[in-house]
Amino acid sequence: MRHKLSIIVDIVKLNDQNIRLILQNSDIASKATPGQFVNVRCCNSNELILRRPISILNTHEDCYDIIYKIVGEGTKRLSNFKIGESLDVLGPLGKGFTKEPLDKTIAFIGGGIGLFPLVYAASKFKDCDIDFFVGFRNNDEIMIIDEIKKTGANVYISTDDGSFGYHGFITDLFSENIKKYDKVYICGPLPMEKACVKILRKHGIKGQVSLEERMGCGIGACLVCACETIHGMKHVCKDGPVFNISDVFLKE
Amino acid sequence: MLKPNLSITIGDVTLNNPIITASGTFGFGREYGEYIDLNQLGGIAVKGLTLEPRLGNKTPRIAETPSGILNSVGLENPGVKAFIKNEIPFLTQYDSKIIANIAGSTVDDYLKMVEILNDTLVDLFEINLSCPNVREGCLAFGSSKDGVYRVTKAIKEIAKKPIIIKLTPNVTDITSIALGAQEGGADAISLINTITGMKIDIKTKKPVLHNNTGGLSGPCIRPIAVRMVHQVYQTVDIPIIGMGGITNLEDALEFFIAGASAVMIGTYHFMDPYVSEKVTIDLLKYLVDNNISDIKQLIGSLILHE
Ligand SMILES: Cc1cc2nc3c(=O)[nH]c(=O)nc-3n(C[C@H](O)[C@H](O)[C@H](O)COP(=O)(O)OP(=O)(O)OC[C@H]3O[C@@H](n4cnc5c(N)ncnc54)[C@H](O)[C@@H]3O)c2cc1C
Ligand SMILES: Cc1cc2nc3c(=O)[nH]c(=O)nc-3n(C[C@H](O)[C@H](O)[C@H](O)COP(=O)(O)O)c2cc1C
Ligand code: FES
Numbered sequence: 171m172r173h174k175l176s177i178i179v180d181i182v183k184l185n186d187q188n189i190r191l192i193l194q195n196s197d198i199a200s201k202a203t204p205g206q207f208v209n210v211r212c213c214n215s216n217e218l219i220l221r222r223p224i225s226i227l228n229t230h231e232d233c234y235d236i237i238y239k240i241v242g243e244g245t246k247r248l249s250n251f252k253i254g255e256s257l258d259v260l261g262p263l264g265k266g267f268t269k270e271p272l273d274k275t276i277a278f279i280g281g282g283i284g285l286f287p288l289v290y291a292a293s294k295f296k297d298c299d300i301d302f303f304v305g306f307r308n309n310d311e312i313m314i315i316d317e318i319k320k321t322g323a324n325v326y327i328s329t330d331d332g333s334f335g336y337h338g339f340i341t342d343l344f345s346e347n348i349k350k351y352d353k354v355y356i357c358g359p360l361p362m363e364k365a366c367v368k369i370l371r372k373h374g375i376k377g378q379v380s381l382e383e384r385m386g387c388g389i390g391a392c393l394v395c396a397c398e399t400i401h402g403m404k405h406v407c408k409d410g411p412v413f414n415i416s417d418v419f420l421k422e
Numbered sequence: 423m424l425k426p427n428l429s430i431t432i433g434d435v436t437l438n439n440p441i442i443t444a445s446g447t448f449g450f451g452r453e454y455g456e457y458i459d460l461n462q463l464g465g466i467a468v469k470g471l472t473l474e475p476r477l478g479n480k481t482p483r484i485a486e487t488p489s490g491i492l493n494s495v496g497l498e499n500p501g502v503k504a505f506i507k508n509e510i511p512f513l514t515q516y517d518s519k520i521i522a523n524i525a526g527s528t529v530d531d532y533l534k535m536v537e538i539l540n541d542t543l544v545d546l547f548e549i550n551l552s553c554p555n556v557r558e559g560c561l562a563f564g565s566s567k568d569g570v571y572r573v574t575k576a577i578k579e580i581a582k583k584p585i586i587i588k589l590t591p592n593v594t595d596i597t598s599i600a601l602g603a604q605e606g607g608a609d610a611i612s613l614i615n616t617i618t619g620m621k622i623d624i625k626t627k628k629p630v631l632h633n634n635t636g637g638l639s640g641p642c643i644r645p646i647a648v649r650m651v652h653q654v655y656q657t658v659d660i661p662i663i664g665m666g667g668i669t670n671l672e673d674a675l676e677f678f679i680a681g682a683s684a685v686m687i688g689t690y691h692f693m694d695p696y697v698s699e700k701v702t703i704d705l706l707k708y709l710v711d712n713n714i715s716d717i718k719q720l721i722g723s724l725i726l727h728e
Binding site for chain 2: 172408
């Protein structure tokens with residue numbers, strides 16, 4: 171069965187680079203779980219023949235939201251679409267974050283665009299005590315903090331240049347009370363993920379990490395998004411993007 | 423008008439229609455089975471298989487280029503035995519023919535794989551003599567007439583299924599290579615595999631692909647592929663399976679007119695998971711609309727300028 175197009179209900183410019191799309195598609199909205207992503211066709215010409223993977227930020231009724239950062243040709247072209255137009259979006263794709271009933275005290279650690287799937291998870295993981303750590307490069311990048319607070323999480327912010335919140339890396343902040351967490355969820359730039367994973371492994375704390383990899387098909391057919399795990403070669407688009415920390419070897 | 427005849431025959435195997443999914447872009451069919459009816463396809467060429475499992479190259483394995491992509495998967499696959507155990511039972515549920523794409527580093531590798539696959543429900547063998555992304559092996563066979571002839575002949579002697587020889591475009595004279603395949607006894611030729619290329623990240627001055635180079639595919643290679651199908655059609659008598667950048671019916675028609683008996687669709691699945699099914703449906707409609715009773719009337723119908 172053909173997938174339905176996603177209708178752009180609203181476009182919100184969050185700052186210079188980040189744009190939020192509110193998209194209507196009941197199939198995606200009803201099936202999505204936190205940590206999953208969609209694969210977006212960014213222009214109607216075949217000049218770009220790959221879709222772009224973007225995390226799902228949340229769902230509400232028959233809509234879902236995404237936030238994308240304009241970084242290159244694809245995301246630039248995506249910014250040409252207007253309210254009322256339709257986007258060709260495949261999804262939801264991949265496997266998202268999971269939580270055991272016994273995981274009560276949890277931490278989310280997000281950096282940059284890695285923040286978005288974590289916000290979704292925080293809003294869905296009920297009856298938990300959540301600390302949410304967010305790292306940005308600087309003050310201008312800070313976004314959707316109110317939305318994180320709405321989930322009931324305690325929010326801790328750091329900036330690399332000290333222009334807001336804690337001056338330094340987010341790993342310093344969360345490692346202070348690390349022992350109290352039953353589970354930690356990480357999504358951000360690779361160096362940040364690696365630093366966090368190292369700390370968690372040292373303390374034997376369980377967690378999940380969302381990996382980023384360049385993709386082709388997005389559904390497990392082309393094998394370009396490989397990632398080595400203790401269970402052999404896996405594929406980020408289908409077996410991930412979320413993996414248990416104990417299963418993955420992070421790239422050099 | 424009666425339903426036009428879309429079927430084509432390779433060796434003694436008849437495909438319901440001439441639309442086949444290209445090796446390496448369609449996994450083992452399962453993933454796209456969520457989107458399309460696999461019964462609609464003429465055939466499914468599975469991910470390139472090797473004798474032993476392979477992990478493939480390091481990532482990044484893909485880079486986007488204008489109207490195309492470079493890939494350097496490096497033949498990641500579970501090995502021929504796991505394929506037989508885990509994938510053939512799934513694929514045999516469908517009408518579409520199963521095409522086992524195999525790659526080896528030595529003639530012996532190919533022969534062993536053919537032996538193992540001979541008594542399975544695989545319908546056809548596609549012999550990949552042209553994978554550009556593995557250091558050792560198969561490209562060496564694919565780039566000389568004699569190499570192609572020798573491997574083809576050795577395989578043909580033991581193969582219990584028709585063999586399709588897949589050619590690399592990374593050669594100076596595709597026609598002599600194609601002749602090598604025909605003289606070796608190939609039942610068909612498929613072309614083109616990817617064209618070797620490179621993309622550089624100007625900030626880091628490093629290639630985007632970890633493997634440094636990769637294979638170019640997608641619409642950007644289509645004119646090269648059409649030209650090569652045309653040349654090979656003028657040279658050999660065996661059926662040709664054409665591919666390279668097909669995105670819709672019109673693209674596929676170019677290949678039929680140039681001389682392809684069937685086409686394979688690869689990269690464009692990543693953008694449009696329904697593309698193969700769509701082209702199959704559109705092709706039937708095209709034949710009806712144009713009063714063509716048999717797809718064979720189209721094959722090689724090219725009218726060259728004087
Ligand atoms: C699972 C997953 C979830 C993501 N979620 C988000 C999100 O919620 N918001 C957001 O802004 N971005 C997200 N990204 C990153 C986003 O996919 C890239 O920023 C985007 O593909 C860049 O496309 P471009 O054409 O603008 O950039 P270009 O650099 O011109 O892209 C060239 C090629 O590289 C690929 N590419 C470039 N950067 C990345 C990257 N970081 N990860 C994977 N592929 C990349 C592109 O898809 C394209 O094929 C996510 C990536 C993954 C893998
Ligand atoms: C990601 C990827 C993996 C591929 N793997 C194989 C392979 O294992 N064996 C093979 O014979 N060809 C392989 N190919 C080549 C395709 O089958 C096809 O020849 C080529 O991509 C041209 O067709 P297209 O432009 O429609 O993709 C691969 C192509 C891509 C894009
Ligand atoms: S992107 Fe094709 S397998 Fe992951």
